[in-house]
Amino acid sequence: MDYEIFQLGDVALQHGATLRNAFLAYKTYGKLNADKSNVIVYPTWYSGQHPDNEWLIGEGMALDPSKYFIIVPNMLGNGLSSSPSNTPAPYDRARFPNITLYDNVMLQHRLVTEQFGISEIQLVVGWSMGAQQTNQWGSLFPDMVKRIAPFCGSAKTAPHNFVFLEGVKAALTSDAAWNNGWYDTPPNKGLRAVGRVYAGWGLSQPFYMQELWRTMGYSSLEDFLVAFWEGFFLPKDANNLLAMLWTWQNGDISDNPVFKGDFKKALGAIKSKAVVMPGAMDLYFPVADNEEEVRHMPNAVCRPIPGVWGHFAGGGANPVDTKFIDDNLKALLAS
Incomplete structure (x- = not known):
């Protein structure tokens, strides 16, 4: 520790x-x-x-x-x-x-x-x-x-920021495994979906046009979406993400x-x-x-x-x- x-x-x-x-x-x-x-x-x-x-x-x-x-x-x-x-x-x-x-x-x-x-x-x-x-x-x-x-x-x-986070929340909670927060195994489909939603927001249009994900060591756009974005959220706890999301939406x-x-x-x-x-x-x-x-x-x-x-x-x-x-x-x- x-x-x-x-x-x-x-x-x-x-x-x-x-x-x-x-x-x-x-x-x-x-x-x-x-x-x-x-x-x-x-x-x-x-x-x-x-x-x-x-x-x-x-x-x-x-x-x-x-x-x-x-x-x-x-x-x-x-x-x-x-x-x-x-x-x-x-x-x-x-x-x-x-x-x-x-x-x-x-x-x-x-x-x-x-x-x-x-x-x-x-x-x-x-x-x-x-x-x-x-x-x-x-x-x-x-x-x-x-x-x-x-x-x-x-x-x-801002209201637009709130709406973006509604997309993140919907992606996560639409996984049946989420079970209203009482899951015994992680809702991995939902966590992967959060990564896909986030990918379009975290970086700009020119970033993708210029394929700058290559500078981060990714070999294709799909490689970046799976290895970086899905990989980013998969280890995280869904309820933790939702708790922090509430804090952010109400910031x-x-x-x-x-x-x-x-x-x-x-x-x-x-x-x-x-x-x-x-x-x-x-x-x-x-x-x-x-x-x-x-x-x-x-x-x-x-x-x-x-x-x-x-x-x-x-x-x-x-x-x-x-x-x-x-x-x-x-x-x-x-x-």
Whole structure:
């Protein structure tokens, strides 16, 4: 086990359920300095776990463990933190309660403050759903968080994004083996179908036209669809995917007791210096959405990641995109 567990006790969630003996799985990179002033928080993304974040961490990079203490908290529902797959009855599997962005970030705040006694965070950064959590951190804890860098994400899930996720959900739950969440063997047909649905959304039209999957080591389009996309989702737990999907569909940094649905107020609360990096050709977190959000953030710029990798510009698969993100993080941390 290459990660730690932070026990949360009984947690009363935003939507009314109490998650008993809840816990967050997390991993740290680097050492916390004496005055606890070198902290970076880097949340995980939809279906991702802490090892999936490591492409952006390394010597000589912005997220350099020789300089910073980097905390990667695993999102609730991702299979390592409290999730449908590891929660005992009666809140197991299909009965796992709905988790919000607010729930995730409030519990991560407990990890940072209670476990480490940290009162200042230099940077919160994240991709996709990690970007949503990054925005939530910035809005809820503006005096604690000095900088944020959400990339290929949003502060509120757009209706079109919601519809895309309905397709993912339908593909998974139409497999008879899913059995309303009470499966004994994984709904593999549904998981494979999710991969096929996702393939058309995660990457742009020019990516496929230029056959850039060849640069990832795939010999044909079908090879890419089976080996990469079906292979990506097959190992994942269906109930976990659906739990995180609910969190994503209902993602809204203002939907909580602090902002009571006032989205512009939530954006205006983000005092942190912010560099927002949408993927130029992201099909479900479009640049225009981030430009609109940045207009209401006091200290933010929008810097689209150029190129044709779409949402996966932020996934660590393309070295050119990774350098763009890393360069912007270096400049942000130096400011």
